[in-house]
Amino acid sequence: MFPICFILFFLFSSTSNAAVQDFCVGDPAAPESPAGYSCKPVTKVTIDDFVFSGLGIPGNTTNIINAAVTPAFAAQFPGVNGLGISAARLDLAPGGVIPMHTHRGASELLIVTRGRITTGFISSANVVYYKTLKKGDSIVLPQGLLHFQVNAAKIHSVAFVSFSSPDPGLQILDFALFANNLPSPLVEKTTFLDDAQVKKLKGVLGGTG
Amino acid sequence: MFPICFILFFLFSSTSNAAVQDFCVGDPAAPESPAGYSCKPVTKVTIDDFVFSGLGIPGNTTNIINAAVTPAFAAQFPGVNGLGISAARLDLAPGGVIPMHTHRGASELLIVTRGRITTGFISSANVVYYKTLKKGDSIVLPQGLLHFQVNAAKIHSVAFVSFSSPDPGLQILDFALFANNLPSPLVEKTTFLDDAQVKKLKGVLGGTG
Amino acid sequence: MFPICFILFFLFSSTSNAAVQDFCVGDPAAPESPAGYSCKPVTKVTIDDFVFSGLGIPGNTTNIINAAVTPAFAAQFPGVNGLGISAARLDLAPGGVIPMHTHRGASELLIVTRGRITTGFISSANVVYYKTLKKGDSIVLPQGLLHFQVNAAKIHSVAFVSFSSPDPGLQILDFALFANNLPSPLVEKTTFLDDAQVKKLKGVLGGTG
Amino acid sequence: MFPICFILFFLFSSTSNAAVQDFCVGDPAAPESPAGYSCKPVTKVTIDDFVFSGLGIPGNTTNIINAAVTPAFAAQFPGVNGLGISAARLDLAPGGVIPMHTHRGASELLIVTRGRITTGFISSANVVYYKTLKKGDSIVLPQGLLHFQVNAAKIHSVAFVSFSSPDPGLQILDFALFANNLPSPLVEKTTFLDDAQVKKLKGVLGGTG
Amino acid sequence: MFPICFILFFLFSSTSNAAVQDFCVGDPAAPESPAGYSCKPVTKVTIDDFVFSGLGIPGNTTNIINAAVTPAFAAQFPGVNGLGISAARLDLAPGGVIPMHTHRGASELLIVTRGRITTGFISSANVVYYKTLKKGDSIVLPQGLLHFQVNAAKIHSVAFVSFSSPDPGLQILDFALFANNLPSPLVEKTTFLDDAQVKKLKGVLGGTG
Amino acid sequence: MFPICFILFFLFSSTSNAAVQDFCVGDPAAPESPAGYSCKPVTKVTIDDFVFSGLGIPGNTTNIINAAVTPAFAAQFPGVNGLGISAARLDLAPGGVIPMHTHRGASELLIVTRGRITTGFISSANVVYYKTLKKGDSIVLPQGLLHFQVNAAKIHSVAFVSFSSPDPGLQILDFALFANNLPSPLVEKTTFLDDAQVKKLKGVLGGTG
Structure with missing residues (x-):
């Protein structure tokens, strides 16, 4: 069977070269374009480029807002470069708040995994949409609009959020x-x-x- | 101060009409375009259009794969229509597996919230990238490539996944x-x-x- | 020559039907999609759908901000629907200000046509970029970031701005x-x-x- | 085995509803958006919506240009609506010419399947790129630039062309x-x-x- | 208050690194991609990269067309790179004309700031849409279609135009x-x-x- | 006439510099971005960068599948880089088959130029759409879904296919x-x-x- 297999590989080999763009793991040392970071050579890519462990670690909430944002954007998580998605973890200690902010480049989808969180956004028509979510609830927050998260529980609350861009940006109003x-x-x-x-x-x- | 406020509102009122496209909550009863569902009139939109509670409910894993996928795509979660993002919940009972599948329209970002999950993808160059993730680990799976999830724990494992499209599609190989x-x-x-x-x-x- | 001309028209006639999408003049009465308004039938489109005279009229600056924004977005100017561009006029009386605001869906390019205007934006890294522009100067303000305009002249100042979307949105912080x-x-x-x-x-x- | 199969179908059934957007066969009778025609209901879609036989029929070249363009754009071939691609057939009798023209919305890839064709384009820098292609040769013509095809053979020449849009447009200079x-x-x-x-x-x- | 501030900055510092793509000021000396120029390092970006003064200077109309186009595209105005917008100034002396031309990559929005200009475009269906605009009137000209501007006043006329791309291209028919x-x-x-x-x-x- | 011509060229010369992005011929030796290969300098681009002769050569079908795929993707055909389109040739000897596969990044449009080919795709809803096409018939196969081609003739069959991306990818199931x-x-x-x-x-x- 050996020869057959070899013939097959030869047949499609040039196509395989085109496979580089299945993904484009970011290489921060190479030039950056409006589409994101340059791609790390495929031959140097490993499974670890696609895996990120930082979202499993509670952020340090010993600060003025009693809260923390742990981003997994293209700058922290090279595997998402070029793939249209990224994530973050929100930790809110009792009394914690993620202050009013915007993401210039992405819509956000949040799911509460612990506690209760009051969250919402304000539209261009100045209408307020907000609700207190319990564990398991999710909300979508449209791109570029002011929004916020406030811990509504007496315990430490946690949410995972994802973004419709590997580089959503984060502008905190204050x-x-x-x-x-x-x-x-x-x-x-x-x-x-x-x-x-x-x-x-x-x-x-x-x-x- | 009353008159001033009224003048201000009058000043920008025509702009506010343009705010419809801050979001486009899907109306499945109206025509669908290549860009997604038609928009529900803004005057009928409420916070509940942006909130989805289904991801908090464990899927029924009493089936041949001992697993369940609970989607929150535009068809189930109208608020994500047009916003470039959606989500799903994966439940894997002991021995459970989400069989080999693809999403034609989105990359996927998965975070394990309970147990351990072996997951990975195969590139166009036929290279396999996979790893066993523990609680808190995340992985990104590039658009349109075959991938899978297998419960690697002896307990019920859970993951939340998000997609870079409100309509990622799901084609299960078998x-x-x-x-x-x-x-x-x-x-x-x-x-x-x-x-x-x-x-x-x-x-x-x-x-x- | 008559027959030849007729043959030519017949030859390409089916192609001409495909010409609808040279443009998509917005029809606010029909369903709206994430891509914008539905298209007015081509047979009803006239040159007046592509022309807008509102930017030639000074906005009323007798208000608390001594300023006015006159939008020519898809909601006011149906011809720009689907074409990736729109415009507005800024009027700033002496002491006038367009308060801190964002556009969720577009970058902005401003040109001063009368007076002097101090304008700038704040990046996600909290760096401030601003300058006082004189007549003829232009500035580009990246999508989704907080920015502002202040009259820096003792006379009425005017600027024309354009946006990289027919529906840029406008969220005024206050x-x-x-x-x-x-x-x-x-x-x-x-x-x-x-x-x-x-x-x-x-x-x-x-x-x- | 019956029960198992039913459980499986039930499990994923809501996902299947999201499958509408695997494709969006154009329905010319429903509203059109900037993204293309509205989608024909999936339940009415058949394989024949995805198949087009018109490109197999030689165009009538008995006309002033001794040539014919047979388009398979979204207006003629509803299956390509929303899929980012379309096609056409070029027939050039001896002496035939497709006169100088542009496609506002797409790049073009041409392959000669019979005869010889001289074709090329002019860049924004006014540089001319053209060549006489033989059967089996292909050329790519960038979006929106003036280009042309001239029969370089003494026999009837044929080319198949494809476009990077279901609605490329066609503006013939004359x-x-x-x-x-x-x-x-x-x-x-x-x-x-x-x-x-x-x-x-x-x-x-x-x-x- | 010092310690608190430091804690806050530390908290979000990794996010700030992701802010590079708030903008991507073009660096013509680095590699160019299909998405535009490579980005100048953020640390070297100043407000002057976002400001362009060339549109305030009348173009030299002492030429065969009695007119001038002064572009502010990404090649002249690095700040617009990657931001989806650019601009130009049109000067038309008495008798001046911007000859029939196309922009392969952008729709155009024109506003007359002095004099009167006759302008319009021709659709793929060969329908002509044109009008004489007075000071303050604006028109939108869809991407990739032939269009023109003719001075309709006895004085020097001026228009500012913007484009839905930082790199619209300009192909003048003659x-x-x-x-x-x-x-x-x-x-x-x-x-x-x-x-x-x-x-x-x-x-x-x-x-x- | 010489002076006039020179004045004209001077007038628009800076615009011509912006013409680089009429196209972006791929340079595999320079950094790659999520948008594709870096651009070869325009001064080194010739007509031969836009022409590809490989599709005129029958693929070698002496293999296990009695078939061959000859790609003309950006990796093989640098001229298509950044232009949203690419192509391939399919050769199917008697009994030949292009096995079940997907393209993660593009829809496909196929036209049969010799013989007869049975081809089709399976939707996310698990509905099968397939048909036997004769010479001259074309079919569109939506992005990211499993599809296949089988020779339905007793002779060598040939098809030309085009893709809605310069880098469609190709994942063959087996x-x-x-x-x-x-x-x-x-x-x-x-x-x-x-x-x-x-x-x-x-x-x-x-x-x-």
Whole structure:
């Protein structure tokens, strides 16, 4: 049977070369394009490029928000590069909150795996859609809209979220406004917030100007 | 302050009308396009269109594969229509298996939430990538390639999976070959399987011809 | 020459039927899909479907922000439906501001046609990119990130903006937070803003809860 | 074995409902979206929706160009709707020519199956790429650029072409300029062609104005 | 407050690394992919990469067409790379014309900012859609179809145009036909133009062959 | 006329630089991105990059399947890189078969140019759609679904196929299951095939484990 097998392999061998793009494991050291990272050579790809263990580890919630986001985006999980999907883990200690934020590049699908979480989004028409989810409930949060998660349980709550892009982005409202050098007068002018409020939050979050 | 607020609302009101496409909750009764279901009118959309509780319920694994797939695709979960994402729950009783299958329209990201699962895929170059994952591990499975899940624990294992499309499709190899009226000679000719093997599996799965 | 011409037209006539999708002028009365509005029948389409005169008219800036946005999205300008582009006009009276906002579905390209405008955006890494533009200057603002425009001139300033989608969406931060029924405790919990600040702005913008 | 089979079908039955979008056979009587025709109900779809016999029939080349284009676009071949591909047959009698034209929505891949054909395209940089192809040769012609086919054999030549869209469009230069009511002064002003030339071709092709 | 701020930054720091793709400022010196130019490193990006001043400068209309196109495509304006949008400025002196042309890769949205411009396009069905626009009017011109602009005022007219791609392409009909080495017999065969006409325009535009 | 021509070329010269992306001929030696191969410099591109002669040569059918697939994907035909299309030639000697397979990344359009071919696909709903096609008939096979071709003539049959991607992928079922080191117990567990059947086919196709 040996010869037959060899003939078969020879027959399709050139096609197999085209198989590189079954996947495109990201190589952060090579040039990046608008479509994502360059591909690691297929010959160097192993199963470990497609596996990520970080979502199994609780994030450190000893912080101001009593919560943590553990991303598995293309930057952390090279296997998702080019595949249109990524994930993250949310940990919310009692009283924890993932503050108001947006993902510029993806819709989000969240499933609660422990505790209870109040979550929702605000539409371009300024309509609020939110609900308290129990373990096993899932919600979809449309791309680019403000949304939030708040622990609604007295215990540590956990959710797994996935995104419709390997690179969803994450812009946390308070960080965008108060954790950089955007001048306070400009923040106040464009948000209608009071000077005292802006300066207080800049103080907490390390902003200047 | 009342008048000012009214002026503001008037100012942007026509823009708000454009907000319909923040989302497009699927209306299965209206025409379907290559882009998905028609949108339910925004005025009838509620938070419940974006929430799905089915993934919290263990699937019934009392069957030949000792396993169950509970989909939350656009057909079951109208809120994901048009948003580039969907999900499913996998239940694997001891000895359970999700047989070899493909999703024509999406890559898959799986996270194990209970037990241990052996899972992997085969590339177009016929290279096998697989691993046994423990609770908390995740894997990404590229679009359109054969892959599988097998319970590697002695207990009931569970995984949540998400897809890079609201309509990933699901083609289970054995069902495609043995659970319809594709004539046995054609199955045998195109798969090299023996006649006895084909007829045995057609018997199990209800195929004819 | 008459017969030849007729033969030619007959030759290609079936192809001409396929020309419908040169464009898809939006018909708001028909079903909407994730790809946009249904198409108006080609036989009813005229040049006026592709022309929009609203951007030539200064917006009314007699309001709290001394500014106005005049959109030409698919909802206002049916000709852009399905064509991947839309536009708007910004009017900023002296002291005017287009408050901090995002477009969930498009990048924006702005050109100043009168006066001077300070504009910029904040990245996911919380880096601020902004500049004061004079007449003739243009800037590109990436999709889904917070950005703003402030009149930097003592005269009425004007800009034309275009978007990489017929339906870019527009979420104004203050409206999303303070002009609906999102409960104040939830606003405060997810933004770290003080209760007094939240209630003050809810009062201005008509929010409840 | 009967019960087992039934259990299996029950298990996955809701998933099967999501299978509608394996394909979206076009229904010209239902609303059209920017993504293409609405889908014919799956229950009414048969194998004949996916099969097209028109490309096997030589086009009528008894006309001014001694050539014919037989399209198999979504308008003629409903099965390709939503699938990103379509086809056409080119017949060129001796002396035949498919005049200079563009496809707004697709790249083209041509294979010569009889005779010899001179074909090529002109880039945006005004560089000409063309060659005379023999039977079995193929060429790819990038989207939206002017290209042409001329019979280079003394016999009837044939090519099959495919497109990267179910709706590639076809704009034939001479028809666009001379076979409608675009006023001659406007044609002359925008093409630099002489008045006599414009009127001569309008006469041949039935143009007015 | 210092420690808290540090904890927060640490918490989300790995996410920030994923922020590269908020934008992808083009680096012409690095490899180019079908998705556009490679990205300039984020650490080297400044606000000036997103700002372009060329559209404020009138083009030189002292030429055969009494008109000028000033592009702000990805090649001239690196900030638009990967963002789905670009722009250009049209200057038309009295008697000026932007000759019949196509953009292979984008739809166009034009707004008149000075004077009056007659503009329109021809569909695949050979229907002409055109109109004379006054200052403030806008028009959308679908991707890949022949279109033109003619100054309809006795003064210098100006328009700003935007495109649904950072790389729309620009193929000017007369340049494609008469400004290269495409042999005259081939031009004549594929356009039905007379030999004298072809040679006259080749003379004007520098074509050979 | 010389000066005029020069002025014109100068006028549009910067635009011409943007023409690189009319096409992106693949350069396998440069980095690969999720969007495909890097582009060969335009200055080195010739007409031969867009022409492929391999589809005119009958594949070698002296093998176990009495058939051959000759691909013209981006890996073999660099000109199709980035253009959304590719092709292949199928040769089926008497008794020949292209075994059950999928293309993860493309729909397929097949036209029979010699003989008769039985071909079809199986949907996610496990419905079989197949037919015997004669010379000149074409069929479209939706992306990612199992399909096959069998020679239905007593002579050598030939088909040309095109794909809606320059990189469709090709996963042949028997090769995926039996021509690698996927352990037999895992194959059996995930396909329900008997151990003897698996080992027999592994023997034929060179699989181990």
